[in-house]
Amino acid sequence: MREPIGRIEVSGLTKHFGGVAAVDDVSFVVEPGSVTGFLGPNGAGKTTTLRMVLGLVRPDQGRATIGGTLYTDLATPIELVGAALESTGFHPGRTGLDHLRIYTAAAALPRSRASEVLELVDLSHASNRKVGGYSLGMRQRLALATALLxxxxxxxxxxxxxxxxxxxxxxxxxxxRDYAAGGRSVLVSSHVLTEMQQLVDRVxxxxxxxxxxxxxxxxxxQTHGNLESAFFDLTASQEPLS
Known part of the structure; x- marks a missing residue:
């Protein structure tokens, strides 16, 4: 049976850095039509896990697939997976529109798509401004626009x-939430527990x-009262690694 196209399956991912297990036997599933919150304290291994899902870090063990396929084996990954792991890396001298047009050209997407995603993230008003003058919030929107191309x-x-x-x-x-309601998968890592409480379906x-x-x-x-209480109860109860 073929897996749903947007299903993320992480199975036994393990990664060591200098003898330290940054990620140890991590497994979970993200289903289409849902928003999944990926939570944990600083240093818990969240970013390393996401980078392994996206083929940016090679796991020591385990695998992560999207629609049953490794990210690195996807024929046209930009059409299946959009990712924004940071809001840096933009050329400060380019406009937001030019930044996106470079990506559309590289991916053989219609040039008009750059303007479309700027409108989706409510950044059309700054499309011809240089990114060096963007606020952090505007750069976050531009990173999301890039992921949506x-x-x-x-x-x-x-x-x-x-x-x-x-x-x-x-x-x-x-x-x-609207994006997920259209049958797509959203995996979000965040420290803002009060916001995750209002956003996610699964944790x-x-x-x-x-x-x-x-x-x-x-x-x-139902068990803990709210997400914040659940988070602190579950992370405080774990024994330190030896």
Whole structure:
């Protein structure tokens, strides 16, 4: 049976750096039509895991597939997966529109797509401004626009609300929920637990390189009261690694 195109399956991912297990036997699934929150304290291994899912870091063990295929084996990854792991790396002397047009040309996408995604992220008003003059929140929107260029079935985002004002955070929440409601998969890593409480359907909590919980938000809140309490209960109860 063929896997759904937007299904992310992480199975036994393990990665050591200098003898230290940054990620240890991590497994979880992200289903189409849902927003999954990927949570954990600093140093828990979240970013390393996301980088392994995207083929940027080679795991020591395990595998991560999207629609049953390794990211590195996807024929046209930009059309299946959109990722924004940071809001840096933009050339400060280029405009937001020029930045996106470079990507559309490289991916053989229609030139008009650059303007379309700027409108999607409410950044059209700054399309001809140089990125060096963008605020952090504007760079976050540009990073999201870049991830959306291929109209992907999967979005993988690391701290997408960082730098957004309250209005921008509400806009992002609605955008991601609508995106998932269209049958797509959204995996979001964040430290903002109160916002995750209002955004996600499912939660994967990572601590010291291990998955300590994966469940629906409804199940977690029924047991712990709210996501913040669940997070601290689950991460505080784990024994330190030897």
């Amino acid at each position: 291929g109209d992907p079935a999967v979005l993988i985002l690391d701290e997408p609300a960082n730098g957004l004002d309250p209005e921008g955070i509400v806009w992002l929440r609605r955008f991601l 994967v909590i990572l601590h010291r390189g291990h998955v300590v919980q994966q469940a629906t938000l409804a199940d977690l809140t």
